[in-house]
Amino acid sequence: MYKIETETGVYKLKPFSYNVFEKNMTKYFEWMNCPKVTKFNAHGLFAKTAEDIAAWIKAMDKKEVLCWMLFNPLGEWIGVVSLQSFNWIYRTAEIAMWIGDSTEWGKGLATGMIYNACQHAFERMNLNRIWSGTAETNRGMQKALEKNGFRKEGVFRQGMFLSGRYADIFCYSLLVRDWNERKAAAK
């Protein structure tokens, strides 16, 4: 379990639990169909089904996805962060996340989730490169990545269709080398 300290208390990141998910399924479907939460990503293009969830669980069982659930100080599930798209030869993975409860945005939670997931990826899983692609308009995600030392390395021109127009995808990455340099500089 990882902890993220904020001005409004301590949030916890715990490994994905099917029991928690099952108890909060209604909330999950609301988040995934909420225009505000899905404004900058592909969630919500197709309504999520029970089969989608089963496929997600299966991917976790097969170690294709590593997912943590984010809990607020009241113990309520509010979001997830995942490492996925693993390449076990090149030792790379994608990082992805969402916080479904928008009242929790802007407290540093995405920044903390990225930090903890990267620490796990580099220091426990021996990965070499973590990458993320996000909409040109998703300034919150871009800043959370940049605050963790991610570098913008390119643009997929018109890689997405969002809110009635094509949008560029900004691509970011962090190498274990960058991670170690930042740690040494922080000492």
Ligand SMILES: CC(C)(COP(=O)(O)OP(=O)(O)OC[C@H]1O[C@@H](n2cnc3c(N)ncnc32)[C@H](O)[C@@H]1OP(=O)(O)O)[C@@H](O)C(=O)NCCC(=O)NCCS
């Ligand atoms: C994007 C998202 C993960 C950001 O989470 P968050 O917990 O609010 O991010 P943080 O609080 O760590 O913010 C990081 C920085 O971005 C800023 N920020 C957050 N949201 C912002 C926004 N909408 N516009 C501009 N800046 C924003 C914060 O103020 C902070 O900067 P600061 O430290 O200089 O004040 C969250 O808004 C979310 O879950 N959105 C819906 C799903 C999504 O877009 N997922 C990412 C898909 S790639």
